[in-house]
Amino acid sequence: MHPARRIRDGLVMKKSKSNRKREQSSRTIPQSSRNRVAFAEAAACLVEIGKGFHARGWVLGTSGNFSAVISHEPLRLAITSTGLDKGCLTPAQFLEMDEAANVIRGDGRPSAEALLHLAIACGVDTGAILHTHSVWSTVLSGSHASQGGIALEGYEMLKGLEGVRTHKHREWLPILENSQDMVELGKRVSNTLRQSPGIHGFLLRGHGLYTWGTGLQEAKRHVEILEFLMEVLVRSGAA
Amino acid sequence: MHPARRIRDGLVMKKSKSNRKREQSSRTIPQSSRNRVAFAEAAACLVEIGKGFHARGWVLGTSGNFSAVISHEPLRLAITSTGLDKGCLTPAQFLEMDEAANVIRGDGRPSAEALLHLAIACGVDTGAILHTHSVWSTVLSGSHASQGGIALEGYEMLKGLEGVRTHKHREWLPILENSQDMVELGKRVSNTLRQSPGIHGFLLRGHGLYTWGTGLQEAKRHVEILEFLMEVLVRSGAA
Amino acid sequence: MHPARRIRDGLVMKKSKSNRKREQSSRTIPQSSRNRVAFAEAAACLVEIGKGFHARGWVLGTSGNFSAVISHEPLRLAITSTGLDKGCLTPAQFLEMDEAANVIRGDGRPSAEALLHLAIACGVDTGAILHTHSVWSTVLSGSHASQGGIALEGYEMLKGLEGVRTHKHREWLPILENSQDMVELGKRVSNTLRQSPGIHGFLLRGHGLYTWGTGLQEAKRHVEILEFLMEVLVRSGAA
Amino acid sequence: MHPARRIRDGLVMKKSKSNRKREQSSRTIPQSSRNRVAFAEAAACLVEIGKGFHARGWVLGTSGNFSAVISHEPLRLAITSTGLDKGCLTPAQFLEMDEAANVIRGDGRPSAEALLHLAIACGVDTGAILHTHSVWSTVLSGSHASQGGIALEGYEMLKGLEGVRTHKHREWLPILENSQDMVELGKRVSNTLRQSPGIHGFLLRGHGLYTWGTGLQEAKRHVEILEFLMEVLVRSGAA
Numbered sequence: 001m002h003p004a005r006r007i008r009d010g011l012v013m014k015k016s017k018s019n020r021k022r023e024q025s026s027r028t029i030p031q032s033s034r035n036r037v038a039f040a041e042a043a044a045c046l047v048e049i050g051k052g053f054h055a056r057g058w059v060l061g062t063s064g065n066f067s068a069v070i071s072h073e074p075l076r077l078a079i080t081s082t083g084l085d086k087g088c089l090t091p092a093q094f095l096e097m098d099e100a101a102n103v104i105r106g107d108g109r110p111s112a113e114a115l116l117h118l119a120i121a122c123g124v125d126t127g128a129i130l131h132t133h134s135v136w137s138t139v140l141s142g143s144h145a146s147q148g149g150i151a152l153e154g155y156e157m158l159k160g161l162e163g164v165r166t167h168k169h170r171e172w173l174p175i176l177e178n179s180q181d182m183v184e185l186g187k188r189v190s191n192t193l194r195q196s197p198g199i200h201g202f203l204l205r206g207h208g209l210y211t212w213g214t215g216l217q218e219a220k221r222h223v224e225i226l227e228f229l230m231e232v233l234v235r236s237g238a239a
Numbered sequence: 240m241h242p243a244r245r246i247r248d249g250l251v252m253k254k255s256k257s258n259r260k261r262e263q264s265s266r267t268i269p270q271s272s273r274n275r276v277a278f279a280e281a282a283a284c285l286v287e288i289g290k291g292f293h294a295r296g297w298v299l300g301t302s303g304n305f306s307a308v309i310s311h312e313p314l315r316l317a318i319t320s321t322g323l324d325k326g327c328l329t330p331a332q333f334l335e336m337d338e339a340a341n342v343i344r345g346d347g348r349p350s351a352e353a354l355l356h357l358a359i360a361c362g363v364d365t366g367a368i369l370h371t372h373s374v375w376s377t378v379l380s381g382s383h384a385s386q387g388g389i390a391l392e393g394y395e396m397l398k399g400l401e402g403v404r405t406h407k408h409r410e411w412l413p414i415l416e417n418s419q420d421m422v423e424l425g426k427r428v429s430n431t432l433r434q435s436p437g438i439h440g441f442l443l444r445g446h447g448l449y450t451w452g453t454g455l456q457e458a459k460r461h462v463e464i465l466e467f468l469m470e471v472l473v474r475s476g477a478a
Numbered sequence: 479m480h481p482a483r484r485i486r487d488g489l490v491m492k493k494s495k496s497n498r499k500r501e502q503s504s505r506t507i508p509q510s511s512r513n514r515v516a517f518a519e520a521a522a523c524l525v526e527i528g529k530g531f532h533a534r535g536w537v538l539g540t541s542g543n544f545s546a547v548i549s550h551e552p553l554r555l556a557i558t559s560t561g562l563d564k565g566c567l568t569p570a571q572f573l574e575m576d577e578a579a580n581v582i583r584g585d586g587r588p589s590a591e592a593l594l595h596l597a598i599a600c601g602v603d604t605g606a607i608l609h610t611h612s613v614w615s616t617v618l619s620g621s622h623a624s625q626g627g628i629a630l631e632g633y634e635m636l637k638g639l640e641g642v643r644t645h646k647h648r649e650w651l652p653i654l655e656n657s658q659d660m661v662e663l664g665k666r667v668s669n670t671l672r673q674s675p676g677i678h679g680f681l682l683r684g685h686g687l688y689t690w691g692t693g694l695q696e697a698k699r700h701v702e703i704l705e706f707l708m709e710v711l712v713r714s715g716a717a
Numbered sequence: 718m719h720p721a722r723r724i725r726d727g728l729v730m731k732k733s734k735s736n737r738k739r740e741q742s743s744r745t746i747p748q749s750s751r752n753r754v755a756f757a758e759a760a761a762c763l764v765e766i767g768k769g770f771h772a773r774g775w776v777l778g779t780s781g782n783f784s785a786v787i788s789h790e791p792l793r794l795a796i797t798s799t800g801l802d803k804g805c806l807t808p809a810q811f812l813e814m815d816e817a818a819n820v821i822r823g824d825g826r827p828s829a830e831a832l833l834h835l836a837i838a839c840g841v842d843t844g845a846i847l848h849t850h851s852v853w854s855t856v857l858s859g860s861h862a863s864q865g866g867i868a869l870e871g872y873e874m875l876k877g878l879e880g881v882r883t884h885k886h887r888e889w890l891p892i893l894e895n896s897q898d899m900v901e902l903g904k905r906v907s908n909t910l911r912q913s914p915g916i917h918g919f920l921l922r923g924h925g926l927y928t929w930g931t932g933l934q935e936a937k938r939h940v941e942i943l944e945f946l947m948e949v950l951v952r953s954g955a956a
Binding site for chain 1: 774777778779780802804850852853855856859860895897921923924925951956
Binding site for chain 4: 535538539540541563565611613614616617620621656658682684685686712717
């Protein structure tokens with residue numbers, strides 16, 4: 001399911017012809033060294049993303065959490081420790097986590113929602129997963145909960161979502177009921193990803209947005225686009 | 240009521256095993272020196288907090304005031320002088336104040352609301368007290384005054400409040416009628432804290448939020464969480 | 479009407495005992511030198527104020543203008559040239575203007591609204607005049623125009639206005655019909671100041687806020703307070 | 718239609734007496750060198766404009782695009798490449814484009830909407846074209862689509878639009894139906910500019926604002942003014 005990947009946007013990307021040669025030479029570099037570099041690049045990039053999101057009010061308190069896939073086989077995520085102020089993260093506050101949520105590198109516990117990151121990393125072909133917790137998503141996930149999701153259609157901004165070519169695209173943003181049982185919630189996330197293969201994100205009710213992308217820059221772009229569109233809906237009187 | 244505490248987050252914290260040893264050696268350091276260090280650390284931290292809150296519009300004009308408990312026995316607070324722009328505080332603008340609101344260190348008068356800080360410091364087990372004055376709290380404390388408070392329930396963000404484990408938690412945010420008689424208002428604050436032992440903050444009508452925490456970082460987190468939830472309520476049409 | 483004043487907050491302030499001595503020695507310094515220093519201090523301070531207000535969206539486009547009284551007898555104002563981006567002012571973009579709106583120092587034309595600044599400087603005992611042009615004042619000055627003004631009452635924030643001691647204070651913020659005839663509008667401003675001696679500011683319909691203070695810091699505080707309260711009114715559904 | 722122009726605001730401006738002399742001496746400088754300088758100045762200026770607009774939420778995701786006319790005869794635009802984060806542009810991400818949308822300088826593809834920039838550059842006498850994509854324009858372009866545009870009248874802020882002398886001016890902001898067929902949409906833009914010669918901008922439905930100016934500073938001013946007025950309309954309940 002996850003083809004071999006390489007670093008892009010400080011993260012991993014699909015094999016391409018132009019990368020074949022570099023890959024062959026890098027086979028002499030052990031996996032652990034490559035992971036260490038990818039981990040450091042992802043952490044540095046997420047420090048900046050956290051600062052920007054905090055300034056916009058999208059990760060207040062200790063809400064939100066961020067991860068980046070630094071290796072696909074075996075699966076390894078760089079992920080924020082639990083309970084941190086996302087406005088002033090440091091690289092030392094990131095952990096390397098394996099597919100069973102064990103900590104491979106770094107001190108601290110992974111966020112309680114690490115299991116959701118793993119469910120997403122296993123369910124879609126992605127290199128980065130960002131969870132924000134804005135006022136707009138909190139309002140809309142409550143007002144639209146009974147409809148099971150939010151339809152976004154007719155907005156040029158949709159074209160910023162990977163693979164979307166026209167504003168006539170209809171994006172479905174599912175709303176999942178919130179839960180403190182992460183194993184159970186993780187299964188519902190996996191089911192949602194299977195049942196709605198084309199989606200770019202989902203909401204947890206009263207809890208915010210999960211979105212992802214091939215790399216961190218794409219995931220950040222998806223956050224900005226979906227947060228923008230949710231703000232448009234609320235200001236248009238949809239909530 | 241207030242166990243011996245030590246510095247944490249630039250403030251005081253509960254005794255822990257790991258601190259016993261350090262404490263024994265620090266017993267040779269006189270209380271006044273320890274207070275001076277705690278005072279300087281608290282002031283430096285509050286300068287940054289003030290800058291951030293001012294940028295968000297939570298302490299405009301000369302509204303808001305901040306304090307940190309730098310000693311529990313005897314009670315000593317580092318507190319902002321009255322009438323200052325919280326966006327550009329300097330360490331020299333903080334005072335050390337005893338439990339009778341006398342100034343022990345620094346030039347200037349304590350904020351008129353110093354008595355409320357003392358009422359809180361004596362009423363709950365806390366190391367830092369932050370008062371913000373946002374548009375959201377001003378709107379909600381007016382619209383909900385007749386109900387005596389605001390119920391916050393069903394939001395994941397509640398889990399950022401110390402001791403809260405689930406979004407199903409129901410947080411009660413009392414609203415007290417505003418007054419210029421600080422002795423009388425201080426008594427009502429003390430009563431509120433006795434009658435509602437589990438609360439994390441309260442509103443003064445037309446006057447903003449008081450919240451607190453074990454240390455400054457926790458108090459700052461509580462501000463962000465409660466301000467966020469009040470904004471959610473107003474934008475959901477609750478005001 | 480205008481007592482002798484001296485520099486405070488980079489501006490002029492009332493004579494006080496502690497200043498008597500300094501004043502006597504400074505009598506040997508010629509007026510022009512003292513004006514030059516006051517002018518430079520006011521310009522430097524207004525550059526920073528402009529940057530902050532622009533970031534908040536209170537002086538977009540080339541809206542807004544700022545002045546500081548650098549001498550009362552004869553009357554001299556440091557004032558922004560016309561047509562400037564207030565987010566990136568430089569000291570060279572300020573003019574010194576006399577009571578007849580003649581330019582005494584600097585290149586450029588004074589703002590079209592310089593006559594309103596002069597009307598205020600002559601009508602109230604002030605050292606600084608700030609005009610902002612926010613969304614909130616634009617909305618409210620339209621919705622409340624038929625009532626001739628806006629009553630602000632019951633807000634603790636009112637206590638940040640000079641001389642106000644309680645949230646029970648009722649502040650009247652007059653709304654004047656807008657005009658491009660500055661001589662005519664200046665007369666209406668003068669009349670308003672005579673008829674409502676206790677006010678701290680007024681609105682021009684569809685055009686924003688004028689407020690003032692003893693010094694620039696007080697005027698800035700008044701802007702923050704009045705803008706805050708107007709935002710509260712709009713968000714409370716008053717518009 | 719396009720008189721010879723020279724650099725102003727880092728862009729081109731109309732011939733003036735004071736520039737005659739400089740121009741004669743610069744005739745010895747080849748056109749390509751002058752274009753290179755104008756291109757570099759425009760790119761540097763647009764990097765800053767992009768940063769500011771992104772902070773305000775006006776160009777989230779990869780939305781928005783910017784261009785500057787660096788030569789009128791023949792027509793040459795400096796324009797952002799497609800698919801970029803406007804909050805962290807670099808000079809290397811700009812292209813020089815001719816009147817047929819061919820890339821003359823730089824790597825990358827022009828934005829899909831380059832044809833609209835060309836339609837504007839050919840339809841009005843302008844030196845810079847800015848496209849923003851705010852929440853306010855998205856909301857209003859939907860709510861007012863059936864009326865074909867938005868009338869802005871009675872606002873002092875209108876006087877910041879080039880050539881407007883009074884708040885009584887009535888500015889018509891046309892709304893064009895959005896399309897992915899840029900050739901067809903470009904023709905509709907050209908028609909709109911012909912039919913409404915005095916306008917300062919237009920909206921694409923669900924897609925944001927296009928505005929322009931003699932130079933980049935004037936175009937930036939027009940963005941701030943039109944975005945401000947759209948926010949006023951939405952907050953006044955017009956949407």
